[in-house]
Structures are given as C-alpha cells and as structure tokens.
Amino acid sequence: MTSPIDLPGWRHVYSGKVRDLYAPSDAAGSDAADTALLVVASDRVSAFDHVLSPGIPDKGVLLTTLSLWWFARLAGGDGGRTIPNHLVDGPIPDAVRGRAMRVRRLDMQPIECVVRGYLTGSGWAEYTANGTVCGIALPGGLANGDRLPAPIFTPAFKAPMGEHDENISFEQAVELVGAETAAELRDLSLEIYTRAAATAEEHGLILADTKFEFGRDADGVLTLGDEVLTSDSSRYWDAAAWRAGTTPAERMASFDKQIVRDWLAAEWDKQGTPPELPAEIVERTAARYRELLDLLTRD
Ligand code: ATP
Numbered sequence: 001m002t003s004p005i006d007l008p009g010w011r012h013v014y015s016g017k018v019r020d021l022y023a024p025s026d027a028a029g030s031d032a033a034d035t036a037l038l039v040v041a042s043d044r045v046s047a048f049d050h051v052l053s054p055g056i057p058d059k060g061v062l063l064t065t066l067s068l069w070w071f072a073r074l075a076g077g078d079g080g081r082t083i084p085n086h087l088v089d090g091p092i093p094d095a096v097r098g099r100a101m102r103v104r105r106l107d108m109q110p111i112e113c114v115v116r117g118y119l120t121g122s123g124w125a126e127y128t129a130n131g132t133v134c135g136i137a138l139p140g141g142l143a144n145g146d147r148l149p150a151p152i153f154t155p156a157f158k159a160p161m162g163e164h165d166e167n168i169s170f171e172q173a174v175e176l177v178g179a180e181t182a183a184e185l186r187d188l189s190l191e192i193y194t195r196a197a198a199t200a201e202e203h204g205l206i207l208a209d210t211k212f213e214f215g216r217d218a219d220g221v222l223t224l225g226d227e228v229l230t231s232d233s234s235r236y237w238d239a240a241a242w243r244a245g246t247t248p249a250e251r252m253a254s255f256d257k258q259i260v261r262d263w264l265a266a267e268w269d270k271q272g273t274p275p276e277l278p279a280e281i282v283e284r285t286a287a288r289y290r291e292l293l294d295l296l297t298r299d
C-alpha cells in the first residue's frame with residue numbers, strides 16, 4: 001500500500017483501502033465536530049478485500065471528479081431538491097489537487113446504505129440461496145442481472161477494517177440506528193438512487209446498484225458523506241449491451257473494476273498475497289474508468 005503523503009497543515013488520521021483522511025494539524029486535540037477533513041482518493045484498487053499492486057493510474061482523480069460531479073447534481077443541479085452533502089469550500093494542498101475533497105467531519109452512521117435496482121453480486125447470491133435479498137422477498141424466476149420490479153434498500157453493516165461488510169435486514173438496521181433514522185436513511189437512499197439512475201439512463205448507462213454513506217452534521221442533519229456514485233461504490237452497465245445481451249457477461253458490460261475481479265478470480269486461489277496485476281489489465285481498467293466519466297459528463 002502506498003503510504004500517505006506529508007501535507008503541510010494537515011495530519012494523517014486514517015487510511016482505508018482506497019482513501020486517506022487528514023485533519024487540520026492546528027486542530028489537534030480539538031473536539032469540534034465541525035472540523036474540516038481532507039479525503040484523498042489514492043490510485044489503490046482493492047478486490048476480494050485485498051489492496052492490489054500496482055494501482056490504477058489516475059483512478060483517485062477520476063473517482064473524485066465523479067463524486068464532485070454527482071454532489072453538484074444532487075445539490076439541485078439535476079432539477080431535484082437539495083440533498084445536503086459534506087463538501088466545504090477551502091484550499092486543497094497542491095500535492096493532492098484533483099484527488100482530494102475538503103469536507104465537514106460527520107458523525108458517520110454505522111450502516112452502508114445500498115440500493116439495488118438490478119439483481120447481481122451478493123444480492124444474486126442471497127436470492128439463489130433463499131429467494132430474498134436482505135430479507136426482502138422477490139418474485140421467483142429472476143436471472144443474474146435482471147431488473148427488479150422496483151429498487152430496494154438493502155443495508156449492510158460496516159465491518160471493521162479488513163473484514164467483509166455484512167448484508168443486514170431492515171429490522172437489523174433499525175436495531176443499529178433506531179426506527180426513525182433507518183426510515184430516513186432508506187427514503188433518502190431510494191430518492192438519490194432514483195434520481196441518479198434517471199441521469200445515468202440519459203447517458204446510455206444502467207446504474208445497477210450503489211452504496212451511500214451518511215452521517216449527521218453538527219446540527220444533527222443527515223448528510224451525504226464519503227464518495228458518491230463512483231465506479232468503486234456503484235455498478236454501472238452499458239444499457240445497450242444489457243438489452244442485447246443473452247449471457248450474464250454480455251448483459252453486465254461494466255464500467256467498474258469487474259475486469260480486475262475477473263482476472264484475479266481466474267489467476268488466484270485467494271490464499272496468501274494476490275499476484276501483481278499485468279499491465280494490460282491495469283490499462284483496460286483505467287480506460288473503463290475514464291470512459292464512464294466521459295459518458296456521464298457528456299451532454
Ligand atoms: P474500506 O477500505 O473497507 O472501504 P473504508 O470504507 O473505511 O474501508 P475508505 O473508503 O478508503 O475506507 O476511507 C474513507 C473513510 O472515511 C470511511 O471510513 C468513511 O466512512 C469515512 N468518511 C467519509 N466521509 C466522512 C466525513 N464527512 N466525516 C467523517 N468520516 C468520513
């Protein structure tokens with residue numbers, strides 16, 4: 001894992017698999033809930049809970065550009081009502097310009113707010129086993145990659161670093177955050193998904209599923225945090241390929257790190273350290289990320 005860089009005026013406080021968080025160094029010891037944070041997206045790529053080597057060139061810049069673009073649309077740029085988000089104005093250090101967001105520190109909710117409009121991934125796995133996703137009963141006879149009758153809220157419990165996030169039922173979400181907050185998170189998540197899926201569709205893309213993270217700001221307002229609607233947090237498929245395709249692979253031509261997952265699944269038995277990604281896989285993945293940004297932001 002590339003180590004976080006020294007940024008004048010900031011101190012490193014946390015590194016996840018992909019992002020590094022910094023707090024203002026002059027606020028050391030301050031407990032002001034409103035303190036700014038710097039969220040820096042690295043070029044690291046993870047799959048099957050491992051950070052792989054090498055990274056994907058400019059991935060962090062692409063993810064940050066996508067997040068900022070979506071935050072602006074969700075703040076009303078798409079004609080909808082304003083969804084509060086964690087972005088704040090202020091200088092960004094030169095060394096991370098383009099890959100960093102300056103944000104308000106939120107009190108993060110312990111659940112990941114997943115919305116699925118299509119059935120695949122861990123949702124597909126649960127459906128084949130039980131006919132449900134996160135406890136929600138679905139019609140019989142659905143295939144991998146099928147569109148759901150309506151989008152569903154399928155929360156996950158945020159596992160500690162290095163562990164697998166766990167899909168939970170709405171009732172379990174209520175136990176974790178309370179009934180009122182759980183309902184608020186569900187309604188907000190479904191609203192944002194529906195708006196974003198409509199935008200994606202205008203650009204020939206299917207937003208199959210996505211994950212949001214919310215926190216409360218100093219005034220207690222539920223606020224959209226983290227990254228949003230990026231190719232790391234979402235599955236985007238090519239709508240034309242989905243309509244024409246017959247096999248799951250043809251239908252789910254994706255703009256995310258599926259290329260990496262597929263290569264790794266074929267080349268590695270998931271024991272020990274994963275192998276180095278070949279240059280060709282790195283290049284194809286980088287191209288896919290760039291293509292998504294081009295498609296979405298094109299008029
Ligand atoms: P993983 O590597 O499993 O994804 P992670 O999600 O903890 O772990 P990253 O996504 O790399 O790691 O790091 C981002 C972290 O910052 C997350 O823990 C996220 O909840 C947190 N975060 C995002 N926005 C805010 C915010 N405004 N205030 C406080 N924490 C935030």
Ligand code: MG
Nearest residue numbers: 016018019226
């Ligand atoms: Mg994360």
